[in-house]
Amino acid sequence: MKDRLSVWFPAGLLLLLALLTFWLDRMVQVPMPKKDGSSRHDPDYWVENFTATRMGLDGMPLHVLVAGKMLHYPDDDSTYLTRPHLTQYAKGQPPVHIEALKGQVSSNGENAYFTGDVKVTREAAPGKSELNMTTSYLHVVPDREFAETDREVTIRDATTRVSGTGMELNSKTRIIKLLSRVKGQHVKPPHK
Numbered sequence: 470m471k472d473r474l475s476v477w478f479p480a481g482l483l484l485l486l487a488l489l490t491f492w493l494d495r496m497v498q499v500p501m502p503k504k505d506g507s508s509r510h511d512p513d514y515w516v517e518n519f520t521a522t523r524m525g526l527d528g529m530p531l532h533v534l535v536a537g538k539m540l541h542y543p544d545d546d547s548t549y550l551t552r553p554h555l556t557q558y559a560k561g562q563p564p565v566h567i568e569a570l571k572g573q574v575s576s577n578g579e580n581a582y583f584t585g586d587v588k589v590t591r592e593a594a595p596g597k598s599e600l601n602m603t604t605s606y607l608h609v610v611p612d613r614e615f616a617e618t619d620r621e622v623t624i625r626d627a628t629t630r631v632s633g634t635g636m637e638l639n640s641k642t643r644i645i646k647l648l649s650r651v652k653g654q655h656v657k658p659p660h661k
Contacts, residue, residue, distance in 0.1 A: 512540040523611070532557045532611045534581075536572065546576035553583060557614060557640055563592035565640055567609060567616070583607045589616070589638075598627035602645075604636070614640035622647070630654045 521534045537552035553572035557565045570585030589602035604622040609615070616638040623632045624645065635648030 510542055510544050513543045515540045529560075530558050548574040548576075550574065553581075555581060555583075555609065555611065557611065559614065559640060562640075562643065563594040563597070566590045566592070567607065569607070579610060579612060581609045581611060583609065587618075591643075600624065600626045602636075602638075616640070619648075628656050630656075 516539045517537065519536060519539055523531045523533075525531045533556045534550075535554045535556075536550040538550070540549045541547070542549075550572035551570075553567075553569055555567040557567075567583060567587070567589050569583035569587040572584070573582045574580070584606050587604045587607045589604075589607070591597075591600040593599040602622055602624045604618050604620050606620045607616055607618050617636065619635050621632065621634050622636045623630070624647075625631075631647065631651065631653040633647035633649060633651035637646040637648070638644075
């Protein structure tokens, strides 16, 4: 019996070591990509010349998003836009328009990112002239009526030109906060 144990013990130990090596190898291997196409960055659908409207509880539009083209990618649930135009509405306030060459919407739809020749326009209202902003990048949170950029921005209205780097815009309060290197010029309107 002792002879059998001395023969089988090293064989059993080698088998256990082989099983442990096999298990460790499986644990550290990179998983094989799925063959369903979900790991590829190809659009699963696209829409051309589309309009999406988000309505409030009162049935009035809160914001309208229009784009020349929208592409959706299932691997990261991202949505890319060509020539996006977002219009935000608030009761008693003039509409605010945001346009750019490109845009991206987060998977949950809570964030929108505008890039390339970004233009923000607040329409004129009684006692207020039209306000225009330009920048190269703008992050917008439509439901919070908030926008921000860390890039250079220029703001113009009928009598003022202000520029700076970094900006926060609260559309509810209509407060614009420039964060650094602010320069401004105010021109007195001519008397009529």
